[in-house]
Amino acid sequence: MRVKHFLQFKDLTREEFEYLFQRTRWIKEKFKRYEPYHPLFDRTLVMIFEKASTRTRLSFEAGMHQLGGSAIYLNTRDSQLGRGEPVEDAAQVISRMSDLVMIRTFEQAIIERFAAYSRVPVINGLTNEYHPCQILADIYTFIEHRGSIQGKTVAWIGDSNNVCNTWLQAAEVLDFNVHVSTPPGYEVEPERAGLYGHAHYEEFEDPMEAARGADLVTTDVWTSMGFEAENEERMRAFADWQVDVEMMKVAAKDALFMHCLPAHRGEEVAAEVIDGPQSVVWDEAENRLHTQKALMEYLLLGKVQA
Ligand code: CP
């Protein structure tokens, strides 16, 4: 049987996401009632980090423990992964000793190569190109606050990075629209974003126009991990792409604000917005835990009855 991976958002279908959202709700409610639930008893998750993390590590590690399993953390500094062992060899070995693997790395090609040689499901915990677990949590958070995202408009302000690419893929899978505004030279690259077409997003030169009427306004850091050498140039290029109070005013009256975090107040977002009443960033961060528990359960056990 073919192993099911979650390497990019479009690896799962709309019907599978609908199941995951419903399952997340059940798992979250049970957790909030302090009721133990251990469907992954004795299972082991290996987490490989080639970049820093707070939320991703914590949510996967805590989530696996809460589901009855255990999690092992590896990083490039103190494993053989940083000393040139081929990814394919690492995949063969790691997947013989574990049930599930989560990887945060640089190029998407690395995780694809790992998955091709893995006996167990592989989850993308962020690559230069994609961050599917983040958007899974973001959309679940939107649904909790506003109901279905189908037909809604999401404004993406800033860099066409891994998080932006994943929003664009999600729009195709779940049938909503993204209004994107990036500085010149940082536009969406449809092929890199892994898009089927142009039907679910529109590009705007003016970030205010992208935000106009949007149901959700979202952004991310101007410089992603791995791109630090470009930081000074990016600071200059992105100066007008800050989500501020004026921008939230042109969005829909009940628009939400999201940010995957970590955030830089005064750069991509004004403090008044991220700390203001429309911001749901703490729910968004918490939902990484609940949605990934549903994801891990699904990848290992398939659909289970509540
Ligand atoms: N949003 C997110 O992935 O956060 P971390 O980098 O802290 O994991």
Ligand code: NVA
């Ligand atoms: N785009 C950011 C997201 C961090 C969670 C990065 O890749 O650094």
